[in-house]
Amino acid sequence: MRRAINAHRSSASASTYASFNALPGLAPVWALASVVSRSSTLGTRASVLGETFAAVASVAFTDCCFTASGAMRTFISAVVYMFALRVVFGAFAMDSVMVSAARWAAVALGSSAREDEMLSCSLGMAALASLGVKILMVGRENDSVDSIMIENSPVMVLGTGFCALGAGFIFAGARLASRRRRAARWTVVATVLGILAIPEAFYRAVFHGSMRQSSSPSIYHALVRFTLQTTPMKTLFALGTYWLISVAAALYAIHRTRSSVSNTIRRKIFHFLVVIMFTPVMRAHEDLLRVAFAVAFALFAAVEFARLCDIHHGSGRVGAFITRMYGDCAAAVVTTKTSSSPRLILDHFSLLLGVAVPLWMSEGIGARSLAPWSGFLTLGVGDSFAAIVGVTMGKHRVFSSASAKTIEGSLAFTISTIAAALCVSDVDISFTRLVFASALTAACELTSDGVDNFVLPFYFAALVR
16 A cells, blocks of 8 residues: 555656646747847847747747657748748748747757757757848848948857857767768768858858958958957966866866765866856956857867767777766766767757857846856856755755755755855846746756756846846
8 A cells, every 4th residue: 555655656746747847848948039039129028029939939840850740841831931921021030030940950950869959959059040140131231341340249240150160060960970871981071171161151141242341351360360359368378277277177176086976966066167267257258258158169069070970980989088088977078878879969068058158148238237147157056056965965855756856956056046146246136036036947947857057047047137
């Protein structure tokens, strides 16, 4: 009888957890819509409603990828929908761009990634495509290169270009991983050359043939020029030295705690590393960080593509090197999959994008907003303390055996996020709203099951804007 009662409780707990888990699934949808709409000049409720509809439609199209309705047919319908809106409105509406981009992302990834990773990548691709189209449309409305750069900001142009480069490597890796037969070497080389041309093509499309008036003949030259103009050489050298020392200290700490600390806590060292590396320079070099995160995303994607190419044409040394470098903590970087797995691994992108995307999407909303700090607060501080307290002191599970997350961990998330946010100077937010946003984000983290590194910063950013 007791076993039957326990089994019934466990089943009820699992059902309750599944019901609650469906709610945070909408969190990235609403948060993405809110952040995208409010980052534009149209901060109206109609804009929020339109972008919300776009994101929901994107998810609906993406979900069709996991049903028997046919992914390609749904993709074609999304493209038809996009061009129909162009005929009606005379321009590519942002909702149609988001729908088609998310649908294309889901089709391109196919079965090469987990379902929760595919949803995050689809929504991220939708936001990237929406931003890119906005930049291109503004660029074609002006003739002067200088006015275009002032209107769009070199940060947006460079960031979008290198994010597109990273997206190209991700989707090329997905197609490479899903191939049943090994791709020819010339195919891989041609693919790499084509991907490397993506940011340059975007840069030239923004300036639509006016390259003679531009002081930067290519996007790579513009990147170097922007870095040197915004940051003195001595400061760049100091930042590089500081970041290298921080990374070396983190790797040393991971190695020393290999046998004495659980993997869950050791993985949070990377979260603390983000806070240590970037928060001291956030105020003074915010634009530099935006571009640096975009370049880092492209490099991460290139390394993942190189890992897949090494599986097809090499001996798997790239994946083995990553696993050997991080030891048992490789789950935070390459997950628990083996280095010879043909699947696309995206876990190590989630922390980078969780910190970078709120910073990218918050450009132009004012220096007193707490939204650009969302990734640092929720992932670097809140999620880290939640894991530490939950593992060491957590006793009260909300969903019994369905989830290992505890009330103590959620309380630690809320309190630590509030305390860290209060340490951020010159932000315009009331204490009541900060507590409300932190508590709701902790509840989202408590019920989420998947890549919450991407969800939590978006959710918090939308609540504090």
